Amino acid sequence: MALTDEAIGKIKAMILAGELAPGSRLPKEEILAGQLGLSRNSLREAVRALTAMHILITRQGDGTYVSSLEPHLLLESLSFAADVSQGHTALQLLQVRRLLEPQATGLAASLLKEEDLRELRNILKRSRAVATVEEFVAHDIAFHLRIVEAVGNPVLSMLLQVLSTRTQRVRIVRGSQTSHALNNAHEDHEQILSALQSRDALLAAAAATVHITAVEQWLATSLTDNPTQAIDD
Incomplete structure (x- = not known):
């Protein structure tokens, strides 16, 4: 869980820094994992958790995006x-x-x-x-x-x-x-x-x-x- 929490924190930091804007698509899994120094398994767990929180949205066959980050979501x-x-x-x-x-x-x-x-x-x-x-x-x-x-x-x-x-x-x-x-x-x-x-x-x-x-x-x-x-x- 600690590694997953670390991965969540790093993705959130990218969003807060403006590196991932609302509506933007995340880099491919292997690229993002390398950028953040994470294993692909940890990254997947983080993406699942952030999707459950409506911070990220996954589009079947299209990739993972930052949500609109609207309060209601x-x-x-x-x-x-x-x-x-x-x-x-x-x-x-x-x-x-x-x-x-x-x-x-x-x-x-x-x-x-x-x-x-x-x-x-x-x-x-x-x-x-x-x-x-x-x-x-x-x-x-x-x-x-x-x-x-x-x-x-x-x-x-x-x-x-x-x-x-x-x-x-x-x-x-x-x-x-x-x-x-x-x-x-x-x-x-x-x-x-x-x-x-x-x-x-x-x-x-x-x-x-x-x-x-x-x-x-x-x-x-x-x-x-x-x-x-x-x-x-």
């Missing part, structure tokens, strides 16, 4: 990690969401257009008419992502999309197990939207913090009461 690795998160790992993801999303919600207060606010209202109306917790969580995700998109930062939007959609199992379980959870969530959403309509950034950030913290605290309490129990679908 590079965050796919985080998406997978979040997909399989349970227990304390899921709690850590919720903590990161709490650190980022309220600030984004506050920023959105001055950026949302009237049509955006109308769409947010429509999402909340639809969320009150759902028949299942799963449907509610889908609208919950749409509500928050629409707010974050107003900030206009694709990296932030993608990161919060990963954190929001990949922690939905926790919200579904909470909604199923806690009778008042959905009512509280509806009220939280109304508070967030009201603050956004008033263009009050501080109040919007505070309302988002309260909303996200409720799920985080529920999971923390569940893990304390049942430390060996994972939160699954």
Whole structure:
């Protein structure tokens, strides 16, 4: 593994130095291995690992290329990690969401257009008419992502999309197990939207913090009461 890590480091260094630009084709295996002082086996393992991270892409019969290195590609690795998160790992993801999303919600207060606010209202109306917790969580995700998109930062939007959609199992379980959870969530959403309509950034950030913290605290309490129990679908 140490040799593979060394090979990965050397290829990354070439990309960072601009020797391999986004979209460029890697030299042939034997040439690149010689340039980097690596065995061909180590180079192959490194290419496989970097391909899994979407830093490189392999085109059958054409060679290996540096990807576009767009954030949405590079965050796919985080998406997978979040997909399989349970227990304390899921709690850590919720903590990161709490650190980022309220600030984004506050920023959105001055950026949302009237049509955006109308769409947010429509999402909340639809969320009150759902028949299942799963449907509610889908609208919950749409509500928050629409707010974050107003900030206009694709990296932030993608990161919060990963954190929001990949922690939905926790919200579904909470909604199923806690009778008042959905009512509280509806009220939280109304508070967030009201603050956004008033263009009050501080109040919007505070309302988002309260909303996200409720799920985080529920999971923390569940893990304390049942430390060996994972939160699954």
